[in-house]
Amino acid sequence: MEDLAIKILGAVLTTIMAFTVGMFYGGFVRKLTARVQNRRGPVVYQNFIDLLKLQSKTTNIAHGFMHHMAPIWMIIASLTTLMFLPILNGNLWFPNISFHGDLIFLLYMMVFGSLGMALGAGQTGNPNSAIGVTRGLSQMVGFEIPFVMSLIALMIQYKTTSIQDIMIAQNESGIWNMFSNPFAFLAALFAMFGMFRYSPFDIVGAPAELASGPVSEFGGKYLGTMMTANSIFSFFKLTLYVNLFMAGAGNINDVGIVATLIAIVILLIKTFALYMVPVFYGWVSPRYRTEQAIRYFWAWPSALGLIGIVWALI
Amino acid sequence: MTITENNIKQPIGEYIQNWARKHSLFVLAYGTGCGAIEIPPTMTSRYDAERFGIRGAATPRQADVLLITGYLATKSLKRVIRVYEQMQDPKYVIAFGSCTINGGMYYDSYNTINALDRYIPVDVYINGCMPRPEAVISGFVELQKQIASGNAYNATKYKENLEWYRENQKKIIKNWRMPDYNW
Numbered sequence: 004m005e006d007l008a009i010k011i012l013g014a015v016l017t018t019i020m021a022f023t024v025g026m027f028y029g030g031f032v033r034k035l036t037a038r039v040q041n042r043r044g045p046v047v048y049q050n051f052i053d054l055l056k057l058q059s060k061t062t063n064i065a066h067g068f069m070h071h072m073a074p075i076w077m078i079i080a081s082l083t084t085l086m087f088l089p090i091l092n093g094n095l096w097f098p099n100i101s102f103h104g105d106l107i108f109l110l111y112m113m114v115f116g117s118l119g120m121a122l123g124a125g126q127t128g129n130p131n132s133a134i135g136v137t138r139g140l141s142q143m144v145g146f147e148i149p150f151v152m153s154l155i156a157l158m159i160q161y162k163t164t165s166i167q168d169i170m171i172a173q174n175e176s177g178i179w180n181m182f183s184n185p186f187a188f189l190a191a192l193f194a195m196f197g198m199f200r201y202s203p204f205d206i207v208g209a210p211a212e213l214a215s216g217p218v219s220e221f222g223g224k225y226l227g228t229m230m231t232a233n234s235i236f237s238f239f240k241l242t243l244y245v246n247l248f249m250a251g252a253g254n255i256n257d258v259g260i261v262a263t264l265i266a267i268v269i270l271l272i273k274t275f276a277l278y279m280v281p282v283f284y285g286w287v288s289p290r291y292r293t294e295q296a297i298r299y300f301w302a303w304p305s306a307l308g309l310i311g312i313v314w315a316l317i
Numbered sequence: 318m319t320i321t322e323n324n325i326k327q328p329i330g331e332y333i334q335n336w337a338r339k340h341s342l343f344v345l346a347y348g349t350g351c352g353a354i355e356i357p358p359t360m361t362s363r364y365d366a367e368r369f370g371i372r373g374a375a376t377p378r379q380a381d382v383l384l385i386t387g388y389l390a391t392k393s394l395k396r397v398i399r400v401y402e403q404m405q406d407p408k409y410v411i412a413f414g415s416c417t418i419n420g421g422m423y424y425d426s427y428n429t430i431n432a433l434d435r436y437i438p439v440d441v442y443i444n445g446c447m448p449r450p451e452a453v454i455s456g457f458v459e460l461q462k463q464i465a466s467g468n469a470y471n472a473t474k475y476k477e478n479l480e481w482y483r484e485n486q487k488k489i490i491k492n493w494r495m496p497d498y499n500w
Contacts, residue, residue, distance in 0.1 A: 222379045
């Protein structure tokens with residue numbers, strides 16, 4: 004009974020942490036972008052205000068069943084993937100159900116939200132949505148190839164598909180995968196540019212061209228729910244990368260509150276540093292066309308992924 | 318439980334909602350006339366409207382504020398009405414430049430409308446030809462004050478007086494083929 008209570012509490016804590024951190028990261032990016040453009044920019048908690056406003060709007064749009072389901076689908080996918088991810092290394096507080104899922108399962112689950120979104124956007128009948136969905140799915144086909152290649156490299160290297168085991172192995176040997184298999188890391192990093200959809204890969208939203216693409220018929224509470232789902236999902240992606248390539252939140256196996264807090268701070272520093280890579284790249288890049296984006300992913304990143312696999316084999 | 322600020326009493330839930338609405342305005346800039354050229358400087362580095370929580374929205378579904386920048390031709394009025402009716406409550410309209418107030422320099426033109434608030438309800442007028450970005454931002458601040466005091470309910474007025482508005486709209490738009498919205 005006590006076990007179950009701790010698990011439920013851990014799940015709630017994980018969700019709250021992922022949501023808060025994801026939203027604040029979004030706010031930091033908006034603020035930093037403004038500072039780079041020599042503006043003052045919004046306050047860092049602007050995303051929370053936006054969310055509160057979106058949730059207090061009336062929403063009287065009805066395009067059919069899938070249109071209503073799409074935001075729910077997205078948030079379910081985000082929460083599920085988050086629950087299957089070990090947040091801290093060997094910690095009692097956020098174990099969730101991470102021991103039951105592995106990398107291959109997560110690979111499948113990560114697409115779930117986008118597919119739900121695609122179905123929902125398809126039902127709205129807006130031509131912008133349809134173009135946005137085709138672009139989004141093409142881009143996904145693009146960046147999944149180097150991403151999967153780098154994951155296969157890791158699986159070969161450690162002969163396991165468990166994220167927990169990969170994390171522990173890195174901590175035991177003391178070398179991050181970032182350095183022990185740099186090619187796989189680079190391939191995954193390039194795939195991350197596509198995952199986060201900052202410039203030059205913001206071909207899905209494309210505000211000036213597609214009127215925000217798939218979400219163009221979603222307003223008010225629906226948009227708010229999607230924003231929440233995206234924040235949680237970006238925290239999930241960052242933590243997954245940190246777990247796989249940067250040894251998670253370090254080697255802290257103590258269950259005390261202070262040790263947990265230190266581990267969380269380490270995790271936040273690592274995820275923020277990683278998050279800045281696509282953001283920095285976005286500041287200096289214009290937008291690619293769809294076929295350019297796919298060509299980008301299938302050229303050097305995929306080649307690097309292939310070298311990574313060979314590197315892991317020898 | 319109520320909160321009193323500037324002699325206005327509001328229930329606490331409404332106060333918080335209005336605070337959020339005030340600080341997060343998604344603007345759909347309907348660039349009809351020459352006024353559209355004043356929007357980029359308002360949004361970018363020089364005047365930076367984003368520090369007030371104002372940011373652009375791409376579609377009417379996501380927008381809170383409809384910004385009508387300049388004169389409205391009789392043809393574009395139809396599109397403006399459709400866009401306005403697609404927006405979700407609470408929604409606000411800012412009319413921009415002399416042309417939306419009394420027709421401005423197009424007061425006797427055969428194909429522009431003269432007063433915008435005969436067709437859709439307007440919350441804030443910004444006058445001038447052209448109003449500079451400072452004036453635009455001051456107009457937004459005025460709208461924020463109205464929202465905070467809970468007085469920005471012109472969208473409700475539109476629903477209540479729909480027949481009057483429809484009558485005026487149909488005088489201008491001869492081929493009235495528009496979908497009916499049931500809010």
